Amino acid sequence: MSTAVRLKIEAIDKVFKRRDKPSIEALRNIDMEVAEGEFVSIVGASGSGKSTLLRIIDGLITPSGGRVLVDGRPVDRPGPDRAVVFQQDSLLPWKTVIDNVAYGLTLARVPKADAHRTAQRFIDVAGLHGFEHHYPHQLSGGMRQRVNVARALAVNPKILLLDEPFAALDAQTREIMQAELLSIWQETRKTVLLITHQIDEAVFLSDRVIVFSARPGTVREEIRVDLPRPRDLHVKRSPEFSGLVDHIWTLIEAEVRAGLRQG
Numbered sequence: 241m242s243t244a245v246r247l248k249i250e251a252i253d254k255v256f257k258r259r260d261k262p263s264i265e266a267l268r269n270i271d272m273e274v275a276e277g278e279f280v281s282i283v284g285a286s287g288s289g290k291s292t293l294l295r296i297i298d299g300l301i302t303p304s305g306g307r308v309l310v311d312g313r314p315v316d317r318p319g320p321d322r323a324v325v326f327q328q329d330s331l332l333p334w335k336t337v338i339d340n341v342a343y344g345l346t347l348a349r350v351p352k353a354d355a356h357r358t359a360q361r362f363i364d365v366a367g368l369h370g371f372e373h374h375y376p377h378q379l380s381g382g383m384r385q386r387v388n389v390a391r392a393l394a395v396n397p398k399i400l401l402l403d404e405p406f407a408a409l410d411a412q413t414r415e416i417m418q419a420e421l422l423s424i425w426q427e428t429r430k431t432v433l434l435i436t437h438q439i440d441e442a443v444f445l446s447d448r449v450i451v452f453s454a455r456p457g458t459v460r461e462e463i464r465v466d467l468p469r470p471r472d473l474h475v476k477r478s479p480e481f482s483g484l485v486d487h488i489w490t491l492i493e494a495e496v497r498a499g500l501r502q503g
């Protein structure tokens with residue numbers, strides 16, 4: 241595996257200033273790296289600043305201190321090198337699947353035939369072959385999220401940022417989507433940073449899991465996941481898998497209790 245650093249987070253702090261109310265320190269001195277082609281997840285208690293960090297990486301929020309580097313170059317605004325998938329799908333309801341997936345390319349003035357060819361490739365990768373001309377309302381929640389992932393990949397970003405992409409799905413669909421995401425990742429080998437509340441999801445998908453402390457979010461621990469790849473859902477029944485999940489659970493539980501004591 242390549243060890244080139246694709247994403248570097250250097251000493252990121254974030255304090256939200258609020259009118260007539262105390263400021264909120266969301267993140268404190270976050271340092272982390274994601275290698276090219278690596279799949280990394282961040283887990284942590286609610287309010288530990290995970291989404292804030294993802295938005296800083298995407299360039300939607302300005303940090304109070306520190307910087308984000310992609311391939312060694314600082315970034316401070318959204319750009320085509322980073323694509324985000326959020327919990328709620330952001331598909332255009334009046335456009336078909338293929339036009340939704342091709343949308344970013346058309347905005348970048350890629351000729352329609354080329355845009356559709358690329359879109360078709362990622363529709364196939366995402367297991368949506370045959371649904372190209374459906375509209376979002378004709379699809380299930382899981383399928384809509386696959387369209388979102390296909391759309392994010394179609395613009396060929398260097399980094400795919402996933403913010404709780406399956407949180408709105410039921411438990412069974414969510415498990416299937418985890419396996420689908422893994423096969424998409426195995427095929428494309430994108431650099432991925434995922435935020436999730438589900439510890440088992442993080443362990444199943446990732447090369448590394450980063451556990452955040454309660455607010456202000458700091459890196460509490462980094463856990464390498466050495467489960468063999470390619471993985472399928474059966475790996476969740478292995479003792480190694482359960483051991484990792486238990487360990488992360490214990491860390492987060494301690495943070496949640498510490499957070500509750502702080503109020």
Ligand SMILES: Nc1ncnc2c1ncn2[C@@H]1O[C@H](COP(=O)(O)OP(=O)(O)OP(=O)(O)O)[C@@H](O)[C@H]1O
Nearest residue numbers: 256264266284285286287288289290291292293455
């Ligand atoms: N725009 C904002 N203005 C003020 N406070 C904010 C703003 N955005 C986030 N916060 C606060 O910053 C802290 C971190 O929020 P964030 O959403 O990043 O946490 P999170 O770890 O993603 O939480 P969750 O897991 O519940 O989604 C929270 O206390 C939140 O209320």
